[in-house]
Amino acid sequence: MNKGFDIDISGMNTFRMKVSCRCLVEYESVEELKAILSDVNLPRPLFHIGGGSNLLFTKDFPGTVLHCAMKGMKDLGSGRVYAEAGVVWDDFCAWCASKGLWGAENLSYIPGEVGASAVQNIGAYGREAGDLIESVSCIDAVTGREVIIPAVECEYAYRDSRFKHDWKGRYFVTGVTFRLSTEPDPELDYGHVREAVKEKYGTDDPALLTPSMIRDTVTDIRKGKLPEVSELGSAGSFFRNPYVDGATLDKIRRIANEENLGNVPSFGIREDCFKVPAAWLIDRCGWKGRQIGGAAVYDKQPLVLVNKSGSATPDEVITLEKEIKASVLDKFGVTLEKEVEYV
Ligand code: EPU
Numbered sequence: 001m002n003k004g005f006d007i008d009i010s011g012m013n014t015f016r017m018k019v020s021c022r023c024l025v026e027y028e029s030v031e032e033l034k035a036i037l038s039d040v041n042l043p044r045p046l047f048h049i050g051g052g053s054n055l056l057f058t059k060d061f062p063g064t065v066l067h068c069a070m071k072g073m074k075d076l077g078s079g080r081v082y083a084e085a086g087v088v089w090d091d092f093c094a095w096c097a098s099k100g101l102w103g104a105e106n107l108s109y110i111p112g113e114v115g116a117s118a119v120q121n122i123g124a125y126g127r128e129a130g131d132l133i134e135s136v137s138c139i140d141a142v143t144g145r146e147v148i149i150p151a152v153e154c155e156y157a158y159r160d161s162r163f164k165h166d167w168k169g170r171y172f173v174t175g176v177t178f179r180l181s182t183e184p185d186p187e188l189d190y191g192h193v194r195e196a197v198k199e200k201y202g203t204d205d206p207a208l209l210t211p212s213m214i215r216d217t218v219t220d221i222r223k224g225k226l227p228e229v230s231e232l233g234s235a236g237s238f239f240r241n242p243y244v245d246g247a248t249l250d251k252i253r254r255i256a257n258e259e260n261l262g263n264v265p266s267f268g269i270r271e272d273c274f275k276v277p278a279a280w281l282i283d284r285c286g287w288k289g290r291q292i293g294g295a296a297v298y299d300k301q302p303l304v305l306v307n308k309s310g311s312a313t314p315d316e317v318i319t320l321e322k323e324i325k326a327s328v329l330d331k332f333g334v335t336l337e338k339e340v341e342y343v
Helices: 030-037 089-098 114-120 193-201 211-225 246-258 278-284 314-332
Strands: 002-008 020-027 046-049 061-068 073-077 080-084 133-140 146-150 171-179 233-237 267-270 273-275 295-297 304-307
Touching: 020 030, 030 061, 030 133, 030 171, 080 089, 089 114, 089 211, 114 171, 146 171, 193 211, 246 314, 278 314, 295 314, 304 314
Parallel strands: 020 061, 046 061
Antiparallel strands: 002 020, 073 080, 080 171, 133 146, 133 171, 233 304, 267 273, 295 304
16 A cells, blocks of 8 residues: 655646645555545545546645556356456456457447446446446445445436445446447448548458447547547546536527538437537537646537646636636527546
């Protein structure tokens, strides 16, 4: 176990906010995690971090930041894989693809770690982590016991799970069991994935494709659109894509028509419920590339806020968030919700 006090954690959050925590503990076994949870001398609150890729530290953290250093992966046979919480998500995707297992390839190149994937239900290109999860292994902070929670109890939804609500602070994820497919199961129908696969490999025939081919295509797409967190601090999509009703979608279309903003992209979710890309709404409010202090709206994908100067402060990011929300609400009557967690 590694433990330190008053630690600079600017390298542990992909937004690269210059903040510190009162205490940082990195554990290497479930037994160590149990000992940490029962150690009354550790400063509270406790906050478990993964890759730090979906959060914004708004100030120095007064308690203890925990990080899992367990990085084992096990092939359980028949497409089942167990990965410990500290495995880098993209290493998991690469490992599955190299074994010819289908399911995680569309989720390639998402920053973060396996433990957080089960909390956040990360998703991309028509696949979500929750679709692949069989169960989540955790320590129950209340009883100190190990528990295995079936996916069906986790209530996975768009970028959401019970770990973000009533289970917050109660369960600490130690590992995840995934159920992947040993049979070809490509998902090519989201956005430009099919076109990109065809262009790269000359075919979209599932019998001729491998998970690695799709993984490489998705990685290329992401690299072209999203900033490399090692070069430009960000936390990926800052806002969720909003769901609106039919009347609101009609209103957005009317405004788009009056102001020549082009077609409004929308995806039917259920009756009278449509997803409208937040990137489109933010873009049409003229935010692309705009900057407040050191924080800016990424010029290739306005859903992403970046630490442009390298020394942006949390307050600058928060001001940018508020101004974007206010202008999207004012222009289109849509309330954006942030996806990034404020700590
Ligand atoms: N758009 C614009 N202007 C732009 C860019 C995009 O108007 O400059 C519009 C276009 O209409 C485009 C639409 O926004 O078709 C959607 O953009 P895109 O498909 O690039 O991404 P998204 O739907 O906004 C979501 C996820 C991403 C994920 C991609 C692919 C959320 C909040 N974000 O973005 O997830 O990679 O789909 O599946 O759901 C993340 O969570 O950090 C993340 C990057």
